[in-house]
Amino acid sequence: MNNSRALLILIFILVFAVLIIVRLVDIQVIDRENYIKLAELQQTAIDKIKAEQGLIYDRNNDLLVYNRNDVKFYIDLNMTKENEKDSVASKFAEVMGKPKEYYLNLMNKSKNTIVLEKKVQPHQFQKLKDLDIKSLYYRPSPTRIYHYGSLASHVLGYVDQEGKFVSGISEYFSKDLEGVDGYRKVYKNSFGHIVYYDENEMQLPIPGNNIFLTIDKRYQLILEEELNAGLREFLAKSATGIIMNPNTGEILAMANIEDYDPNCYWQYDSFQRRNRAITDPYEPGSIFKAFTFAALIEKNLLSLDEKIFAENGSYRFKNTLITDNKSFSYLTAREVLIHSSNIGTAKLSQRLKDEYFYDFLRRLGFGNITSIPIKGESPGRLWKPNNWDASSKPFISFGYQINATAIQIITAFSALINGGILYQPQLVSKKTNSKGELIEEFKPKFIRKVISESTSSVLRGILAEVVKNGTGKNASLGYISVGGKTGTSQKLIEKKYSNEFHNTSFVGFFPVEDPQIVILIHYDSPQLKKSGALVAAPVFKRVAERIIEKNFNLFEKYIDDNYKKKILISQSKFEQLKSDYEFNNQSELKYKPITFMPDLKYKPLSEALSILNKSGINYKIIGTGFVVEQSIKAGTELKGDEVCELKCNSFHIINASQR
Amino acid sequence: MSNSNKPLLLYILLLILSIAGFLLFTVILKINYKQLLMEKDQANQEIITAIQEQKKLNAIYQDLTSEDYIVPYAQNNLSLIKNFSSSGLIKLSEERIQFIEDALSKRYE
Numbered sequence: 001m002n003n004s005r006a007l008l009i010l011i012f013i014l015v016f017a018v019l020i021i022v023r024l025v026d027i028q029v030i031d032r033e034n035y036i037k038l039a040e041l042q043q044t045a046i047d048k049i050k051a052e053q054g055l056i057y058d059r060n061n062d063l064l065v066y067n068r069n070d071v072k073f074y075i076d077l078n079m080t081k082e083n084e085k086d087s088v089a090s091k092f093a094e095v096m097g098k099p100k101e102y103y104l105n106l107m108n109k110s111k112n113t114i115v116l117e118k119k120v121q122p123h124q125f126q127k128l129k130d131l132d133i134k135s136l137y138y139r140p141s142p143t144r145i146y147h148y149g150s151l152a153s154h155v156l157g158y159v160d161q162e163g164k165f166v167s168g169i170s171e172y173f174s175k176d177l178e179g180v181d182g183y184r185k186v187y188k189n190s191f192g193h194i195v196y197y198d199e200n201e202m203q204l205p206i207p208g209n210n211i212f213l214t215i216d217k218r219y220q221l222i223l224e225e226e227l228n229a230g231l232r233e234f235l236a237k238s239a240t241g242i243i244m245n246p247n248t249g250e251i252l253a254m255a256n257i258e259d260y261d262p263n264c265y266w267q268y269d270s271f272q273r274r275n276r277a278i279t280d281p282y283e284p285g286s287i288f289k290a291f292t293f294a295a296l297i298e299k300n301l302l303s304l305d306e307k308i309f310a311e312n313g314s315y316r317f318k319n320t321l322i323t324d325n326k327s328f329s330y331l332t333a334r335e336v337l338i339h340s341s342n343i344g345t346a347k348l349s350q351r352l353k354d355e356y357f358y359d360f361l362r363r364l365g366f367g368n369i370t371s372i373p374i375k376g377e378s379p380g381r382l383w384k385p386n387n388w389d390a391s392s393k394p395f396i397s398f399g400y401q402i403n404a405t406a407i408q409i410i411t412a413f414s415a416l417i418n419g420g421i422l423y424q425p426q427l428v429s430k431k432t433n434s435k436g437e438l439i440e441e442f443k444p445k446f447i448r449k450v451i452s453e454s455t456s457s458v459l460r461g462i463l464a465e466v467v468k469n470g471t472g473k474n475a476s477l478g479y480i481s482v483g484g485k486t487g488t489s490q491k492l493i494e495k496k497y498s499n500e501f502h503n504t505s506f507v508g509f510f511p512v513e514d515p516q517i518v519i520l521i522h523y524d525s526p527q528l529k530k531s532g533a534l535v536a537a538p539v540f541k542r543v544a545e546r547i548i549e550k551n552f553n554l555f556e557k558y559i560d561d562n563y564k565k566k567i568l569i570s571q572s573k574f575e576q577l578k579s580d581y582e583f584n585n586q587s588e589l590k591y592k593p594i595t596f597m598p599d600l601k602y603k604p605l606s607e608a609l610s611i612l613n614k615s616g617i618n619y620k621i622i623g624t625g626f627v628v629e630q631s632i633k634a635g636t637e638l639k640g641d642e643v644c645e646l647k648c649n650s651f652h653i654i655n656a657s658q659r
Numbered sequence: 660m661s662n663s664n665k666p667l668l669l670y671i672l673l674l675i676l677s678i679a680g681f682l683l684f685t686v687i688l689k690i691n692y693k694q695l696l697m698e699k700d701q702a703n704q705e706i707i708t709a710i711q712e713q714k715k716l717n718a719i720y721q722d723l724t725s726e727d728y729i730v731p732y733a734q735n736n737l738s739l740i741k742n743f744s745s746s747g748l749i750k751l752s753e754e755r756i757q758f759i760e761d762a763l764s765k766r767y768e
Contacts, residue, residue, distance in 0.1 A: 606738040
């Protein structure tokens with residue numbers, strides 16, 4: 001019996017063994033391929049190796065945009081124990097500087113895999129990677145850093161959350177900047193962690209190319225600061241400015257205020273993110289008279305000294321009223337442009353044939369995109385002559401019934417003053433690979449010759465007079481020759497020209513004898529003053545002054561010797577200096593006595609010290625930067641032996657890389 | 660089992676042990692290789708991060724050494740003012756200069 005029972009067990013074991021062997025044969029031999037595929041699917045994956053994106057530099061090799069290898073942390077809550085949650089929350093709170101409760105709440109809200117942190121910087125990652133929690137894992141999350149925040153944001157563009165380049169030079173050169181992603185076959189454990197990768201099935205990524213812009217960071221900063229100051233001063237809706245080298249078409253600065261910070265682009269609306277200098281055309285107003293005059297001079301249709309009757313400020317032309325801001329009886333043709341007479345320009349424009357005028361403007365690039373390497377450019381609007389009515393030509397002659405973007409205007413204006421050559425606006429000077437080897441160099445792109453050298457020379461002379469004696473006086477620098485033209489146009493709102501909202505602009509250049517810089521300033525709907533002469537021209541002046549000061553060596557040869565000193569020490573500072581001192585008969589220098597404590601609050605420390613030194617008040621300083629507190633109250637009568645304690649706050653630069 | 664079979668069995672056992680040892684060695688080697696590969700990958704990542712850090716520091720250096728940063732900092736925080744020496748010239752006689760020098764050395768001796 002025992003033997004038979006043993007036999008039964010043996011048979012049972014044998015049958016079981018046979019079954020296992022059959023199953024093994026099925027798995028290992030018959031259905032081998034399927035199981036191999038299944039195992040591969042579960043254990044292996046093709047891991048993309050993201051190529052490092054190209055860097056962006058300005059024309060002086062100053063780095064504007066670079067990358068940072070951040071990581072994104074996930075946690076699989078199905079596989080996380082309660083005590084693990086607590087240690088994860090504690091560690092993340094310590095490293096990331098957020099409350100522990102924040103992470104605990106996050107983990108208690110869900111039972112699936114969640115993102116714990118989207119952007120963990122490398123130094124933070126070093127502290128977090130040693131957390132030995134199996135369900136916690138991370139993936140690379142590359143971040144693009146715009147070092148100077150909003151500086152040149154409309155030129156640079158940004159990277160969206162999917163890692164796609166959006167707008168600006170980044171979008172246009174996305175193929176260059178992106179590089180080529182690599183891949184590798186990786187083997188993962190049951191938690192999804194990579195345990196091994198196959199070197200034979202791996203393709204290394206090719207980093208993106210570096211882009212060098214024609215933008216000068218220093219000019220860009222000046223332009224943005226002055227546009228901003230003007231925006232606040234005149235309470236305008238928006239401001240646009242472009243600085244260009246008229247002899248090459250290189251854009252040295254391009255800005256729109258308001259703008260945005262590409263590091264946190266999602267906080268801004270589409271208006272702030274739009275590069276209005278290329279997307280938003282407007283009626284340029286009197287700036288356009290310069291183009292009308294170019295057409296007339298080129299065809300020898302006027303003599304600059306001939307007299308034009310300006311109708312004493314009001315002129316009815318074929319049932320349309322044309323007015324001037326100032327009433328003139330007779331003006332020479334030259335004075336028509338200098339004093340910006342609409343009536344005079346409209347009358348002169350009648351000498352131009354419709355087809356010729358249209359063709360001339362088309363040749364200058366109006367009604368067509370400039371092909372600047374930024375997507376979304378508007379061609380503006382220039383109707384064909386067969387769509388013109390009786391008033392079209394005179395109105396176009398002084399900048400109405402035509403729409404143009406700021407980039408079109410400055411590009412065409414550059415052609416007027418550089419000897420007549422139209423250049424394509426240039427934003428990129430060269431491309432290099434990640435090793436710094438030159439791939440492509442961009443040269444100025446000649447489009448066509450639009451006017452003769454002599455026409456250009458005559459125009460430069462008249463435009464210089466506009467600044468010297470005409471509507472552009474507020475742009476005059478005195479020590480260097482400046483030419484330019486103001487422009488003001490009423491805005492077309494619901495098919496009616498508004499008396500309240502205007503486009504005010506000024507386009508100017510210097511030095512007149514050898515133009516090196518052209519600047520266009522445009523303010524949309526300023527509330528306090530409403531003409532290009534009062535709003536845009538002073539801003540042009542401030543930008544030009546600062547550019548000359550910044551690049552004094554370049555402009556020194558054009559500067560009047562008598563005025564050189566005035567650049568170094570502005571008149572106002574000199575007067576201030578003189579008034580601070582008294583000279584007695586013995587030619588001894590004495591300070592004016594100050595008997596009351598001055599108000600130093602919120603003044604820079606340098607200014608506060610200057611005042612205290614001059615007044616002979618003893619002081620003690622705590623901190624640096626700006627004065628936030630003074631121990632002697634402003635207005636207190638002084639005896640002469642007081643010590644004033646100044647508390648100052650520190651001054652920190654916070655750049656994007658520290659965000 | 661006859662005595663003559665004993666060495667053969669011993670050889671077979673040794674062979675099996677050798678093969679097992681070799682296989683074990685191969686497996687250890689492979690595990691080690693995989694570990695080294697992962698370490699290499701990590702080192703590569705660290706190099707990339709270090710290069711990026713270098714680029715960032717370079718950008719900060721360019722920022723901090725630019726005139727746009729130094730001049731306002733010097734004016735606001737260090738109370739320095741621009742040197743306008745070329746804007747004016749004071750002419751004094753030699754006797755006067757000597758007198759000033761004497762006065763200064765007397766006071767600050």
